[in-house]
Amino acid sequence: MSDLKPATNSERYYFKLYWNEEQFSDSGKYVFCDELEGYTFVPYAGKLKDQQEYCENKETFEDARIYIIDSIADRLSKVPCNISEARQKIYLTEGNFNKYWRQISREIYKSAYKGNISDKAAQAAINGMVDLSLMENPSRTARIGNYYTIEYKGREIDLEKQRMISKKASALDDNKIRFVYSKSDNLVHDKTCWQVAKIEYWDFGASEKLPQDREICQYCRRKIYVRNAIQNDTKRFGWYMRFFENGRVSNKALESFLGSGEAKLHMVSVDELQVMYKEDTWLIRADGKGKYTLRHNNYVMINDHERYITSEFHKQKHYPPYLPGILLYIEGYDWHKHLETKNIEPKSTASLYENGQVVSETSAKMEPLESENAKTDALKNTLPKAMSARGIWDKFKTWVKQLFRGGK
Numbered sequence: 001m002s003d004l005k006p007a008t009n010s011e012r013y014y015f016k017l018y019w020n021e022e023q024f025s026d027s028g029k030y031v032f033c034d035e036l037e038g039y040t041f042v043p044y045a046g047k048l049k050d051q052q053e054y055c056e057n058k059e060t061f062e063d064a065r066i067y068i069i070d071s072i073a074d075r076l077s078k079v080p081c082n083i084s085e086a087r088q089k090i091y092l093t094e095g096n097f098n099k100y101w102r103q104i105s106r107e108i109y110k111s112a113y114k115g116n117i118s119d120k121a122a123q124a125a126i127n128g129m130v131d132l133s134l135m136e137n138p139s140r141t142a143r144i145g146n147y148y149t150i151e152y153k154g155r156e157i158d159l160e161k162q163r164m165i166s167k168k169a170s171a172l173d174d175n176k177i178r179f180v181y182s183k184s185d186n187l188v189h190d191k192t193c194w195q196v197a198k199i200e201y202w203d204f205g206a207s208e209k210l211p212q213d214r215e216i217c218q219y220c221r222r223k224i225y226v227r228n229a230i231q232n233d234t235k236r237f238g239w240y241m242r243f244f245e246n247g248r249v250s251n252k253a254l255e256s257f258l259g260s261g262e263a264k265l266h267m268v269s270v271d272e273l274q275v276m277y278k279e280d281t282w283l284i285r286a287d288g289k290g291k292y293t294l295r296h297n298n299y300v301m302i303n304d305h306e307r308y309i310t311s312e313f314h315k316q317k318h319y320p321p322y323l324p325g326i327l328l329y330i331e332g333y334d335w336h337k338h339l340e341t342k343n344i345e346p347k348s349t350a351s352l353y354e355n356g357q358v359v360s361e362t363s364a365k366m367e368p369l370e371s372e373n374a375k376t377d378a379l380k381n382t383l384p385k386a387m388s389a390r391g392i393w394d395k396f397k398t399w400v401k402q403l404f405r406g407g408k
C-alpha cells in the first residue's frame with residue numbers, strides 16, 4: 001500500500017512534498033485514506049489483546065497510524081490503529097472511531113466518490129466499509145448514526161434468554177468460579193480466556209474445580225495450571241502469572257510442574273513464591289535481575305526413614321540459579337535420596353540434616369519444658385498435615401520423650 005513512488009495525485013505524494021516527512025512521520029507504519037480501498041474498518045471496545053480476532057491472528061497485526069491532512073487548517077491528524085494486511089482490516093478503538101470517522105469519511109469521499117454518486121449513496125457506501133460486529137452483543141445492535149458515531153439499540157430478547165445470559169455473566173463475576181467450558185465441546189478454559197466470549201449463553205458451563213475429564217484449552221493452559229495451583233487467591237493472579245513470565249518458564253515447563261496438581265502456590269510477596277510440593281515447602285525469591293534463591297523447609301529426622309518438617313527454612317545448596325531449573329529441582333527432590341547420597345548413618349537421637357549438615361538449631365533451641373505434654377502439643381501444632389499421621393506422631397512422641405530422658 002505504501003509504494004516507493006506514490007502517484008502524483010495521492011495524499012502520500014502531497015505529504016512528502018509539502019510536509020517535512022522526517023519531522024512529521026513517526027518511525028512506524030502510516031497510511032492515507034486514499035490507500036484504503038478494499039479495507040474494512042473494525043472498531044472495538046476495550047483492549048486489542050482481548051479481541052478474539054487479534055488473539056487468533058496476532059502475527060498479522062501491525063501498529064499503524066492513519067494520517068489525515070487538513071490542508072485548509074494546515075493540520076495533520078494521526079489516528080492510532082492496527083492494520084492486518086493479510087485480512088485487509090483496520091482495527092481502531094471505539095473512541096478513535098467516533099472521533100475520526102467524520103474526517104476519514106470525508107477523505108474517502110474525496111478520493112473515491114466525489115462527483116460519482118449522490119452524497120447520501122456515497123456515505124452509505126463508506127459506512128459499508130465498517131464492520132460493527134465487535135460492537136454488538138446479544139442485547140444490542142450497533143449502527144453508524146448521523147453524527148458519524150456508533151449508536152446502539154437494545155435488542156428485544158425473551159426472558160428465558162435474558163436469564164441465561166445473565167447467568168453466564170454472573171458466573172464470570174463470581175470469584176469462586178475459576179474454570180468455564182462449553183457443554184458442546186470437550187475443552188476447559190480459564191475464566192479469563194478470550195475464547196470464553198465465544199461460548200454461547202445456552203452452551204455455557206462453569207466450575208470451581210478443574211474438571212478432570214476435559215482437555216485443556218491451548219490458548220489459556222498457562223492460566224489454567226496457575227489458577228489450579230493457587231486456590232482462591234484470584235486477586236493476585238497477575239502476580240503469579242508475572243512471576244513465571246519473568247522467570248521465562250515455558251508452557252511446557254509450567255505444565256510439567258503444575259500439570260499433576262501436586263504443587264500448591266502462594267505468593268508471599270510480589271517477588272517471593274512459596275511452593276508446597278508433596279510434603280515439602282520451598283521459598284523461591286527473585287532478585288529482579290533474573291537470579292533466584294531457593295529456601296527449603298527445615299526438617300528433623302525421627303529415624304533414618306522418617307522426618308518431621310518444622311516451620312523454619314534454610315538456604316538450599318546446589319540448585320539451578322534460574323526458575324525453570326528450580327521448578328525441575330523441586331519436582332525431582334526426594335529427601336530419602338537426599339539422605340542416601342549423603343551417606344548418612346542412622347542415629348539414635350534426632351539430628352537435623354540438609355546436605356549432610358546440621359541446618360537448624362531447632363533441638364538446641366528447645367527451651368526447658370514446663371511439661372512434656374505442653375511441648376509435644378506445641379510441636380504437634382507445627383506439624384504439617386502429611387506428617388500428622390498417627391504412626392509417625394506416636395514415634396515422634398517417643399522420640400521427644402527419649403530426648404528429655406537423655407537429660408536435655
Ligand SMILES: [Zn+2]
Nearest residue numbers: 189193217220
Ligand atoms: Zn481457553
